[in-house]
């Protein structure tokens with residue numbers, strides 16, 4: 001017994017790694033696990049020290065057992081996935097043959113100093129469903145203690161568990177000798193204001209956990225290479241196996257991956273007075289062509305996000321380049337990401353850089369700030385998506401449209417359209433626009449009407465509402481806002497109001513009206529020029545004051561035009577907007593419309609007819625769901641339509657000839 | 664030597680009867696125009712007044728399109744970035760052959776394609792009928808009367824081909840890729856799986872070629888041998904093709920190469936030529952129409968050369984012996 005306590009004490013003193021990271025440590029995990037490649041299982045022991053930082057004693061402790069989402073089709077994850085036609089099918093029916101995933105608790109023991117020691121609580125483990133009462137869902141369990149954990153008191157759990165990885169699982173799984181362990185161990189929930197903030201594993205949701213120290217020793221066959229959260233501190237080999245110990249403090253999760261096929265590249269990033277970061281890339285031989293791009297993209301992101309937000313505080317960052325046809329996906333974990341990218345994808349779309357940057361950006365909003373992704377998913381996904389378009393625009397420039405020919409499972413021939421360029425923000429904007437009125441942005445992640453709307457309103461709208469705000473307040477002000485928010489709320493799990501407060505701190509006027517519309521309603525922003533006309537003003541006819549007929553000038557001699565422009569607000573979202581009117585003589589008039597009324601008419605009398613009217617000519621309001629109706633000419637020009645219908649006709653003529661294969 | 668001679672002779676009969684090319688060209692263009700007009704009007708209404716028309720004059724506005732495509736219906740769905748490139752729209756057409764997703768451009772386009780197939784079943788009677796005729800004197804009335812004369816047979820052949828292809832895309836196509844997925848499901852190498860899929864598409868291509876060649880010779884045999892049963896002709900064509908597999912495939916492949924050459928030329932012209940003025944656009948349209956005319960001419964060269972190749976192996980059939988009584 002004493003020996004065990006000593007071992008526990010030893011385990012809880014992680015030295016070295018990043019002790020200067022300023023986080024409140026609530027959890028302290030020490031795990032020793034072994035991968036069995038034959039059974040696709042991870043078995044091991046977890047020693048978890050948890051401190052009750054609340055003001056109330058706690059007698060029930062809530063845990064996540066997320067791998068049980070893959071236990072059967074009765075789980076909430078599967079039920080939600082199958083019920084939503086727009087959700088990606090994480091498991092192809094024909095492929096999911098020999099592997100459901102689960103987390104099995106072999107024993108749960110706990111100790112509280114002077115209250116009980118190493119007491120077996122296995123019998124008191126109870127699976128609960130706080131979100132949907134689906135009694136078949138086992139992704140959350142609670143442990144009832146024989147005595148409460150008092151405020152500031154510590155409890156130490158000793159949990160023996162077996163994690164069975166699913167075949168081709170979502171975020172966790174295996175294929176052949178490739179293994180990916182995400183959301184794989186029993187993980188304590190977050191106690192907030194005396195209540196457990198604990199949710200089941202949903203189709204559309206990510207995660208939330210407390211910060212602390214992780215010290216994980218992983219045993220695998222000797223030829224395997226492991227990539228994991230944290231830093232590899234030591235390894236030892238014996239009897240054909242190798243044990244690697246990964247350690248990291250101030251993180252809130254731990255993921256790892258292993259395969260004998262991995263190749264490894266490392267490089268140390270150094271910039272200015274930033275702490276150095278070791279970049280460690282694990283990739284499959286098929287992806288050798290991406291090695292340089294991986295490293296340089298991460299270096300670029302480390303530099304820019306370091307300058308814009310705060311220097312990356314951890315000593316290492318690991319990229320695990322996963323097998324493409326598994327469903328591991330591109331995903332963020334503390335100090336690690338998985339990247340799922342086909343070997344022959346189109347270059348011009350810059351999607352490769354885009355995805356890496358996106359996942360790396362999560363290191364800030366998910367990893368370091370760590371907002372609750374269940375309750376406010378946009379605080380992570382929206383900010384990560386904003387960060388990716390900001391960095392793409394700043395460094396990588398416009399992207400090409402690209403298309404994949406002959407696309408099917410594991411195959412496509414990509415084709416870049418070098419002449420069709422766009423801004424990544426516009427892609428997010430368009431992807432958002434279709435679902436603009438489906439859901440408000442700030443809400444629980446599984447309450448969105450469907451997966452498409454979740455993506456559109458969390459990722460895309462989340463990002464473009466920030467970009468719109470940036471354009472509205474100006475780059476300088478917004479940069480300060482982002483930097484202040486990131487530094488002030490690092491390791492603090494900020495809420496939306498924390499961000500709004502920072503915005504209001506720097507903005508010349510309160511921006512509450514903006515957030516009320518953009519976050520808490522599904523109000524659509526759409527301005528349009530609905531009418532534009534000019535008519536020549538005729539000289540007066542009839543009798544003048546003296547009773548004589550107006551002699552007047554001839555209309556041609558002194559031309560005057562009366563022009564009217566009607567701008568309209570098609571949606572409910574109200575925001576001030578610039579309106580620029582250009583006349584045929586090149587003159588322009590700039591107006592500002594507050595957008596309060598449904599429409600506004602601008603009238604002018606001038607010596608030239610109006611040429612065009614533009615609402616928001618600089619396209620600052622990225623939330624506008626249809627920008628193409630913002631600029632209207634008075635006269636029609638049919639050439640573009642003729643040009644494109646001629647191209648179209650040639651395409652059809654050719655298609656008709658192609659059908660001759662069948663005649 | 665045989666192939667070379669067949670092509671030479673084939674070309675010469677195409678030239679001697681070149682006047683039938685405009686007839687088919689007019690049919691092609693009229694059908695295309697029938698749909699191009701509504702496309703023009705919908706585009707004109709959408710972008711005629713809009714600010715993005717400036718960009719659509721010289722390039723393609725992706726942002727407008729991706730909004731436009733979200734709610735696109737019917738023909739609107741066929742307006743897409745691929746139209747902007749030199750090759751992409753043409754690749755789209757060939758892609759259909761390999762994927763079998765013929766309704767991906769909408770029902771209207773599908774029906775127009777079908778119409779063109781059966782319309783050409785009619786024309787092909789005239790084309791092959793005249794090519795097989797020793798007098799080889801072209802006249803519109805002779806062309807149409809031969810088209811009419813062979814129509815019921817050629818229609819039956821076209822119908823059989825379409826049904827056969829339908830079965831091919833519904834049964835054999837998925838079976839090939841089903842097998843590929845079955846074999847490669849546990850492969851760890853992404854590239855290996857990719858190349859296996861590529862091989863799958865190659866096999867699909869061979870199948871299509873195979874069926875196509877059989878039906879080409881079936882039509883030739885029907886006319887040359889004066890057969891009454893189209894089914895018998897398919898069988899005879901099949902036997903002929905297998906017996907002379909190198910020649911029949913070789914001839915076809917050489918002509919396909921010629922087609923690819925044409926495609927490269929028009930593709931590059933379109934790629935380099937992004938007309939910003941009406942005059943330049945009209946010039947490009949002339950190039951495009953010349954391409955379509957050449958493409959039809961090339962198709963007729965296929966028929967002519969295959970006819971000549973068939974004749975080389977059937978010397979006794981220099982011309983149709985017992986010419987049917989045709990005006």
Ligand SMILES: [Zn+2]
Nearest residue numbers: 358362381384
């Ligand atoms: Zn993300």
